[in-house]
Amino acid sequence: MKENKYDNEIFFQKYSQMLRSQKGLQGAGEWSELEKILPDFCGKTVLDLGCGYGWHCKYAADHKAASVLGTDISHRMLQKAQEINSAPQIQYQCAAMEDLQFPPETFDIVLSSLAFHYVKDFRPLAENIARWLKKGGQLVFSVEHPVFTSSGPQDWYYDEKGEILHFPVDNYYYQGPRKAVFLGEPVVKYHRTLTTYLNTLLQNGLTLQHIIEPQPPAEMMDIPGMKDEMRRPMMLLVSAIKD
Structure with missing residues (x-):
């Protein structure tokens, strides 16, 4: 069974307190770089895989997309999306992205934020x-960077005073599940190498357009812990076009 931590009440409440949950796209550290590589949405059919609160769906709709389908495995996420990010051309569907079925050549644009x-x-x-x-x-799409997912726990190594020493990168080439901790709760994530992400797209007829390891924006550097995000990549942004 596919894991769905976001319908757990405690986990969902913790997620709702995150900056990106409260402020939307402007509260996401990667947004300033992600926005730069988004295509023109005007008149386009859009699919958002793992849409969460629907922030990207609403962005597409606000930029004149003809239709937007946001999918997510979490009922709680979609309920929130309906509340705060609805628009006439947006539909939301509760489903795991692995289970979705559509006819060939249905969408002009496929988006996914931190879900793959x-x-x-x-x-x-x-x-x-x-x-x-x-x-x-x-x-x-955006994903957690392979450097960030490789070891598993996704936390720094600290000295006896609680000061950060370094971030662990281990078992990089051993792809597969990792027992991570997110918002203080155990979560299973899947580590794969940068090569796997990129070559899989190339092997399926997609031409890479942008590959970005986003740094925290200057205006967020005063947020506690944000300066430490300069010490290792946390996210990977990729855009590709179908040949």
């Missing part, structure tokens, strides 16, 4: 995305 690392098998999902995209269609 919850997917066990990336290859069949990439195959589906390539099939769902129209010729010339674009995929834009």
Whole structure:
């Protein structure tokens, strides 16, 4: 069974307190770089995989997308999305992205924000995305960086005074599940290498357009802990176009 921590009441309440949950796209450290690589949404059909609160769905709708389908495995996420990010051209569907089925060449744009690392098998999902995209269609997604997912716990190493020593990178080439801790709760994420992410797209007829390891924006550097995010990459942004 696919894990769905976000319908757990305690976990969801913790998630709702995050800056990106309260302030939306402006509260996401990667947004300033992600926005730069988003395509023109005007008149386009859009699919958002793992849409969460629906921030990216609303952004697409506000930029004149013809239709937007946001999918997520969490009922709680989608209920919140309906409350705060609804629009006439947006529909929300509760489903795991691995289980979705659409006819070939259904969408102009496929988006996904920090969700692919919850997917066990990336290859069949990439195959589906390539099939769902129209010729010339674009995929834009963010994931946790392979450096960040490699070891598992996703926490710093500290000295006896509680000061950060370094961030562990281990078992990088051993791809698969990792027992991580997110918001103080155990979560299973799936580590894969940078090579796997990028080559899987290339092997499915997608041409890479942008590969970005976003740094925290200057205006967020006063947030506690943000300066430490300069010590290792936490996220990876990728855009690609269907040949």
